[in-house]
Amino acid sequence: MHSNYTRRDWLRSASMLGGACLAGAPFTRAFAAPAPTVPVSVARCRTYDPKELLPVMARMFDQIGGVGKLVKGKTVAIKINLTGMTEWRLGNLPVAETHFTHPAVVAAAVNLIGKAGAARIRVIESAWSTTDPLEEFLLQGNMEPLDILHAAPNVEFENTNYLGKGKKYSRLMVPTGGYIFPGFDLNHSFADCDVFVSIAKMKEHTTAGYTGAMKNCFGNAPATIYGDGAGVDEPSPTPRGGRGSCFHDGLRQPSKSALQEKNTHTPRLETYRVPRIVVDLVAARPIHLAIVEGIKTITAGEGPWAPGAAPCSPGVIVAGMNPICTDAVSMALMNFDPMGDRGSPPFENCDSILKLAEDIGIGTRDLKRIEVIGTPIKSAVFDFAKIRAARRANQLQQQPVKRG
Amino acid sequence: MSAELTPLRWPGNWKDASALTLLDDTPVNCLVADKGAVPESVAAQARQKGLPVVDPAAPPAYVFITKGEWPGVEAVQGDTVVAGPTGNPWVDSNGWRIRLESVRHPGARVWVDARPKGPVSRDSYPLALADSAAYGGRWIISLDDRFAAEVAQGKADALAAWKKITAAAKFFADRKAWCAYEPEAVVGIVSDFAGDNEYMGSELLNLVARTNQQYRVLLKDKLSPASFANLRAVIYADVTAPGPAVANGIMAFVRAGGLLITHPKWGIVPGMRASNQDNDRYIWRTSGKGRIAFAKSEFDDPWAIAQESVLLISHRYDLLRFWNGGSVGSYFKMAPDRKRALVQMLFYADRGPEDTGVRVAGNYRSGKLWTLDGKDSKITIVPQKDAVELHLPTVAQYAAAELEV
Numbered sequence: 001m002h003s004n005y006t007r008r009d010w011l012r013s014a015s016m017l018g019g020a021c022l023a024g025a026p027f028t029r030a031f032a033a034p035a036p037t038v039p040v041s042v043a044r045c046r047t048y049d050p051k052e053l054l055p056v057m058a059r060m061f062d063q064i065g066g067v068g069k070l071v072k073g074k075t076v077a078i079k080i081n082l083t084g085m086t087e088w089r090l091g092n093l094p095v096a097e098t099h100f101t102h103p104a105v106v107a108a109a110v111n112l113i114g115k116a117g118a119a120r121i122r123v124i125e126s127a128w129s130t131t132d133p134l135e136e137f138l139l140q141g142n143m144e145p146l147d148i149l150h151a152a153p154n155v156e157f158e159n160t161n162y163l164g165k166g167k168k169y170s171r172l173m174v175p176t177g178g179y180i181f182p183g184f185d186l187n188h189s190f191a192d193c194d195v196f197v198s199i200a201k202m203k204e205h206t207t208a209g210y211t212g213a214m215k216n217c218f219g220n221a222p223a224t225i226y227g228d229g230a231g232v233d234e235p236s237p238t239p240r241g242g243r244g245s246c247f248h249d250g251l252r253q254p255s256k257s258a259l260q261e262k263n264t265h266t267p268r269l270e271t272y273r274v275p276r277i278v279v280d281l282v283a284a285r286p287i288h289l290a291i292v293e294g295i296k297t298i299t300a301g302e303g304p305w306a307p308g309a310a311p312c313s314p315g316v317i318v319a320g321m322n323p324i325c326t327d328a329v330s331m332a333l334m335n336f337d338p339m340g341d342r343g344s345p346p347f348e349n350c351d352s353i354l355k356l357a358e359d360i361g362i363g364t365r366d367l368k369r370i371e372v373i374g375t376p377i378k379s380a381v382f383d384f385a386k387i388r389a390a391r392r393a394n395q396l397q398q399q400p401v402k403r404g
Numbered sequence: 405m406s407a408e409l410t411p412l413r414w415p416g417n418w419k420d421a422s423a424l425t426l427l428d429d430t431p432v433n434c435l436v437a438d439k440g441a442v443p444e445s446v447a448a449q450a451r452q453k454g455l456p457v458v459d460p461a462a463p464p465a466y467v468f469i470t471k472g473e474w475p476g477v478e479a480v481q482g483d484t485v486v487a488g489p490t491g492n493p494w495v496d497s498n499g500w501r502i503r504l505e506s507v508r509h510p511g512a513r514v515w516v517d518a519r520p521k522g523p524v525s526r527d528s529y530p531l532a533l534a535d536s537a538a539y540g541g542r543w544i545i546s547l548d549d550r551f552a553a554e555v556a557q558g559k560a561d562a563l564a565a566w567k568k569i570t571a572a573a574k575f576f577a578d579r580k581a582w583c584a585y586e587p588e589a590v591v592g593i594v595s596d597f598a599g600d601n602e603y604m605g606s607e608l609l610n611l612v613a614r615t616n617q618q619y620r621v622l623l624k625d626k627l628s629p630a631s632f633a634n635l636r637a638v639i640y641a642d643v644t645a646p647g648p649a650v651a652n653g654i655m656a657f658v659r660a661g662g663l664l665i666t667h668p669k670w671g672i673v674p675g676m677r678a679s680n681q682d683n684d685r686y687i688w689r690t691s692g693k694g695r696i697a698f699a700k701s702e703f704d705d706p707w708a709i710a711q712e713s714v715l716l717i718s719h720r721y722d723l724l725r726f727w728n729g730g731s732v733g734s735y736f737k738m739a740p741d742r743k744r745a746l747v748q749m750l751f752y753a754d755r756g757p758e759d760t761g762v763r764v765a766g767n768y769r770s771g772k773l774w775t776l777d778g779k780d781s782k783i784t785i786v787p788q789k790d791a792v793e794l795h796l797p798t799v800a801q802y803a804a805a806e807l808e809v
Contacts, residue, residue: 089727091759092784092795132715139719142763142788 035364039064039371040320040329042380045295046313048096048104053295057108060319061116063373070195070288070321072117077193080106081200081216082125082134083303086141090304093311095141097296099303101199103143105293105317107151109199114152121152124189126161126219129227131238134159160187161239162224169225169235171259172284176360178262179276183284185225185235185258190285198287198323202294202314202330204384206301207248207274209346210336212327213290214353217281218274221247225255232256247277271342271350279356282323286362290326292318294333299387308391314382316375324354324363325370332377334384338365345385348392408580409434409467410573411458411515412545414442415552421449423556430570431577436460436515436544460517460544468509469544472498472518475535476528477731477752495731495752500609502541503587504597507621514541520548526565527754530572530776531801537576538735538748538802540583545569572776572802585737585746589620590721591713592631592638594646594654596624601642607706608641615714616734618723627653637663637717641703645669659692665713667699685712725763730756736764745807747794756799763793764807771807775799780806 041060045053061067080101089095096102110121127137134157135145149155158164166188173183190196200216208215222239224230226247229240233256245251248270253260266272294316300308316333320326328338331354336345341352354365364370367377410431415423424446427433435442435450435457442450447457463469473496498516505514516536520528529547536543547555547566554562576582593612595605612619622631622638627650632638638654640646646654651670658664665686676689676696686697697716703709719725724734724747731752738745747764751757773783773796783805784795794805 087727087729089759089761092727092761092793136715136719139722140725142725142793 033361034369035324035358035361036322037364037366037369037371038320038322038325039373040318040322040325041373042329042333042375042377043317044315044375044380045317046315048102048295050104050108053104054108054111056317057105057319058112060317060374061112064320066116067113067289068116070116071113073119074194075120075122075192076113076118076195076197077189078106078109078113078121078123078197078199079216079220080123080125081211081219082127082137082141083219084305085128086137088304090298090309090311096143098298098309098311099201099203100141100143101201101293102295103138103145103147105291105295106199107147109197109291110148110151110155113197114155118152118154118195120154120156122156122158122189122193123148124158124160124187126187126222126239127159128161129223129239129241131159131162133157158187158189160189160220161222161227162237163187163222163235164189169222169258174280174283176283178280178283179356180261180266180273181254181259181277181280182262183259184221184281185254186220186285187222190220195288196285197289197291199291199293202292202297202316202318202334203302204300204306204334204346204388206306207270207350208278208353209348209350210327210331210334210353211302212292212330213287213323214282214327214357215278217285217287218243218247218278220281220285225258230255248274275351275353275356278353279360279362282357282362283360287323288321290318290320290323292326292330294318294330294382299384300391310387312382312384312387314380316380316382322363324357324365327354328365328367328370329372329377332367333380333382335381336385338367345388408577409456409513409542410545410577411436411542413437413517413519413547414446414457415547415549415556416441417549417553418446418556419443420556421446424449424453424455426555426566427453427455431573432545432570434458463515466512467515468505468512469515469517470498470501470505472501472516472536472543474518474520474524474528475532475750475752476754493731493753495614495733497535497610497613497733497750497752498541498543499535499539499733499735499750500606500613502536502539504606504609504621506540507623508597516541516543517546518543519546523548523550525754526551526562526568527801529565529569531750531752531754533569533572533576534776534802535733535750537573538750538804545573568776571778575774575776575778578778581739582737582746585739585744587618587620588723588736588738588745589618589634590636590723591617591717592620592622592635594622594624594627594638594640594650595642597621600644604641604643604703604706608639608710611707611710612639612713613733615710616722616724616726616732617710617714617717618734618736624650629653629656632657632662635662636721637665637713639709639713640664640666640670641706641709643669645671655691658694658696661693663694663717664696665699665709665716666696667701667703669702670696670698672698686716721765722763723765727761728757728759729762730760732756732760734762743809745805745809747805747807749796749803749805751799751801751803754801756796756801756803758798760796760798761793762796762805763788763791764805765791766807766809768792768807768809771805773797773799774804774806776802 041063169185170191205211597605
């Protein structure tokens with residue numbers, strides 16, 4: 001039942017339907033077949049202790065069909081989520097227990113993917129406003145990179161927020177033409193890999209409502225090209241700041257060396273742009289394996305800067321081989337309706353990444369069409385929606401102060 | 405006279421000797437004034453009270469006076485918002501000057517002459533005092549004209565601010581034992597800090613401090629094997645290659661397992677083996693048990709070198725690591741018997757942020773937190789692997805964690 005949807009598959013299907021996407025025509029109008037669906041595994045996991053975590057994740061991988069067929073002999077890139085600066089904590093809580101993907105989850109995934117026969121595993125992330133090696137970034141956050149490096153053979157890190165170890169940026173096109181961008185110039189790691197894994201934290205998002213496996217890919221874009229301090233003509237050598245002016249607000253274009261926006265007359269609203277750019281990025285670099293980690297996380301937003309951010313312990317992990325299906329189940333576990341769109345929580349003010357991704361055929365968000373294996377959703381729900389409603393009722397929700 | 409003086413620059417608008425009563429019951433025990441600047445009636449009464457008057461142009465032998473900056477966050481300069489290369493606020497501190505001059509003038513107390521350029525926030529005075537005293541120096545207490553006048557007039561808010569300054573001075577005067585504590589360091593900065601090397605050397609001290617990397621000042625004409633004790637790395641950034649004695653001393657440190665960070669002027673020594681860690685900016689070589697990171701081009705940007713040095717050494721060896729610290733400076737020392745550690749923290753925005761956490765390398769059982777009012781409080785210590793994490797309450801400009809092994 002599950003499908004290992006590869007980048008090649010995606011390009012093939014997209015090229016057949018590409019004509020429908022010209023001039024920004026909604027993909028769904030021409031898309032006759034239902035959006036793909038795959039099984040999604042849900043598991044309770046209360047701690048980051050490898051003794052509990054590793055068997056849980058091993059079982060989850062088995063439940064979604066095993067990862068051996070996907071990764072054996074392949075180069076695997078694992079995009080983790082380390083949003084913001086390592087120095088910025090919610091209270092005194094470790095960053096990995098609030099808004100960073102926990103290194104224990106990354107190590108467990110690396111271990112299992114290594115055991116499944118991956119030839120090489122590269123753990124990647126665009127570290128905030130720096131060219132520092134990811135290992136050093138993790139250390140600053142009090143996380144031990146050796147736990148990840150030693151979890152399997154041939155594991156390495158790369159900071160993808162700049163050129164990194166590559167000689168040039170790799171251009172990845174959006175097969176459907178793109179909502180906002182027709183393609184992106186990314187760190188070589190996104191093109192070098194055969195298999196792309198997104199390991200996200202289960203969180204709300206101040207701009208996009210929800211952040212999971214797909215929104216994690218917002219960080220695929222190097223700030224040297226798409227950042228506030230990006231070069232005008234050519235990429236800057238180092239990343240400066242976030243992606244507020246280019247991605248969020250559309251106040252500037254990427255470096256001219258990269259593909260520019262398709263249409264600069266579209267709304268300059270982050271609640272319109274960010275969800276669409278995320279989908280463009282996911283379409284350009286398809287996700288083969290999506291993991292959303294919600295063992296410990298936060299409510300109210302993607303980081304400690306989110307007004308009203310508070311720690312919580314849902315004690316749950318979600319995994320699947322389609323990012324929309326996985327995110328849909330993750331949203332349901334947060335007691336949000338994945339079929340919701342602008343106007344319904346958590347998308348009160350923004351468009352739904354899930355709907356936009358579904359519209360171009362990446363997958364379905366319809367829980368009725370997604371087989372959930374393992375722990376039933378209803379017995380693992382952590383009610384983010386209720387907390388959100390109470391928070392909003394108390395008018396604690398304020399404008400975001402930081403944008404990635 | 406002893407070296408333990410707490411100096412006050414006599415305000416120009418304190419014309420009357422009665423102003424000397426403001427110093428009663430304070431640790432201020434020395435006046436600083438340019439020759440002829442103190443009215444004779446004041447000078448005479450000061451002498452009667454046992455208060456020496458020091459001419460900064462001719463200080464006593466046990467005092468070395470250095471010009472300094474008004475410490476703090478420089479947020480706005482004219483109409484321009486000032487920031488460091490990272491976009492973080494620019495911080496001025498005199499800590500590096502004090503540490504440099506203390507090494508150059510062993511046995512002397514370093515006084516910092518840093519006067520407010522105009523009216524400044526009264527909250528910044530305790531910071532000015534702590535910024536010197538934490539590093540073993542003494543700030544020549546210097547009030548802006550309006551503040552001094554209001555203190556002399558007995559205005560309540562001015563007197564309250566004055567009391568905070570003198571309380572801060574008392575705090576440090578009461579803790580002379582801390583001066584005997586030895587600084588802990590990860591990296592040594594080798595230079596003569598003079599002539600063509602003055603800018604690069606002093607800026608390296610200043611900017612390495614901004615990273616909260618703990619450093620040691622190493623005068624290149626006074627190196628000995630003990631100079632390198634417990635260091636992970638040294639930076640040699642002088643414009644010319646070192647002489648044989650300095651080079652041999654540093655290379656002995658490298659062969660024993662240390663890291664040398666330097667530039668092409670050092671010269672690549674034949675026979676050194678290449679390692680596979682080369683990157684855009686550095687070529688790596690090995691020697692004995694140690695390594696050398698040669699910059700591919702001449703050093704020109706001390707900020708870049710300071711930042712890169714932290715990475716070349718690795719955050720793994722951080723002695724202190726801050727979260728939610730804001731514009732924080734730090735100085736980590738150990739008691740001579742190494743049973744007690746002292747982590748001094750300066751919050752240059754005049755107020756410590758909320759929920760500041762600091763990881764301190766080493767294992768400590770207990771500790772207390774001191775603030776400038778002389779009060780101590782219990783501190784939350786969370787054990788970690790080979791370290792402890794301290795969770796601080798919100799403090800003002802300064803806090804010191806005293807930890808017991």
